[in-house]
Amino acid sequence: MEMIHKKTYARFDGGEGVKSLPGLCLELLAEQKKAWLDLRKGCDSFRDVREREVSCGGFSVRLQYNPGRIKSSLAAVGEKGANERQCFLCLDRLPEAQKGLLYRGAYLILCNPMPIFSSHFTVSHVEHRCQAIAENIEPFLQLISAFGSGWTVFYNGPKCGASAPDHLHFQAGPSGQMPVEKEIREEKRLTRMTRIDGVLLYRVRDLGREVVTLVGDDPVAVGDAFKGFQNALKRVLLTDEQPMMNIAGFREERKWRLVIFPRRKHRPDAFFMEGEARIVVSPGLIDMGGVLVTPVEKDFERLDAAAVEGIYREVSLEAETVEEAIDAMV
Numbered sequence: 001m002e003m004i005h006k007k008t009y010a011r012f013d014g015g016e017g018v019k020s021l022p023g024l025c026l027e028l029l030a031e032q033k034k035a036w037l038d039l040r041k042g043c044d045s046f047r048d049v050r051e052r053e054v055s056c057g058g059f060s061v062r063l064q065y066n067p068g069r070i071k072s073s074l075a076a077v078g079e080k081g082a083n084e085r086q087c088f089l090c091l092d093r094l095p096e097a098q099k100g101l102l103y104r105g106a107y108l109i110l111c112n113p114m115p116i117f118s119s120h121f122t123v124s125h126v127e128h129r130c131q132a133i134a135e136n137i138e139p140f141l142q143l144i145s146a147f148g149s150g151w152t153v154f155y156n157g158p159k160c161g162a163s164a165p166d167h168l169h170f171q172a173g174p175s176g177q178m179p180v181e182k183e184i185r186e187e188k189r190l191t192r193m194t195r196i197d198g199v200l201l202y203r204v205r206d207l208g209r210e211v212v213t214l215v216g217d218d219p220v221a222v223g224d225a226f227k228g229f230q231n232a233l234k235r236v237l238l239t240d241e242q243p244m245m246n247i248a249g250f251r252e253e254r255k256w257r258l259v260i261f262p263r264r265k266h267r268p269d270a271f272f273m274e275g276e277a278r279i280v281v282s283p284g285l286i287d288m289g290g291v292l293v294t295p296v297e298k299d300f301e302r303l304d305a306a307a308v309e310g311i312y313r314e315v316s317l318e319a320e321t322v323e324e325a326i327d328a329m330v
Contacts, residue, residue, distance in 0.1 A: 161284025
């Protein structure tokens with residue numbers, strides 16, 4: 001408890017009369033920029049990020065040259081790598097100057113010193129516990145509600161994008177940053193697959209990777225539908241492990257929306273090549289959402305539509321498997 005107190009800038013418990021969660025987070029960001037040099041440097045370097053759009057077959061992707069993300073992109077995320085390093089999200093290993101917003105006594109909302117967005121937060125559990133989503137879908141949905149419209153909360157699976165795969169955490173940033181946020185609202189792309197307890201499940205077409213959305217006005221039902229989808233995937237994949245996936249969550253008026261990217265692998269084969277053949281891309285939720293982060297300049301300059309489409313095709317779960325899992329839910 002002493003360490004939590006030491007690392008707490010402010011608290012949010014959801015009571016009436018308190019500042020909004022986004023308001024407190026932005027206040028935290030402003031104060032941390034003053035007190036924490038590494039964060040200030042990271043935010044300053046973000047202003048020099050370069051972006052360019054790549055038009056692919058039926059969808060677009062924005063490449064982001066962000067050299068500050070090189071450490072995250074190259075992170076050893078396998079079980080061996082996690083066991084050999086100290087967990088940088090544990091309270092006693094946070095930088096001396098880093099403080100956070102204690103959220104409902106269970107999570108510490110921290111400013112990300114290697115931002116992909118202008119306001120980029122990591123929501124880390126105060127205890128060192130596994131990065132798992134099904135058993136934590138309720139606090140995930142509650143967090144989406146607390147941030148409210150205008151914000152995106154997201155989750156990276158331990159084997160497909162989480163740079164701290166052994167410590168439970170989510171992330172949050174402003175909405176409207178990823179191309180997929182607009183694309184999933186285009187009626188022509190949506191194929192309604194089923195309705196479960198008032199929750200609609202859609203597949204989104206023509207995005208070059210598999211995308212499943214769950215939409216409902218009852219967060220409990222949305223959470224149950226998600227767990228049903230994950231369990232169906234486990235049965236189809238013949239595994240007891242959590243299926244690989246990235247998830248974005250939105251609160252829009254009375255609707256909760258989950259956007260799910262089922263995965264079959266984390267990094268494309270080109271990541272493991274040597275010399276000029278290597279492409280340093282390590283797709284997590286933001287990349288799957290259409291902002292492909294390239295920390296190496298030559299990759300930013302040379303990636304074209306065919307290469308981007310190939311990366312998505314390689315790391316996304318096959319359409320047939322996703323369809324089979326949805327059919328298994330009914």
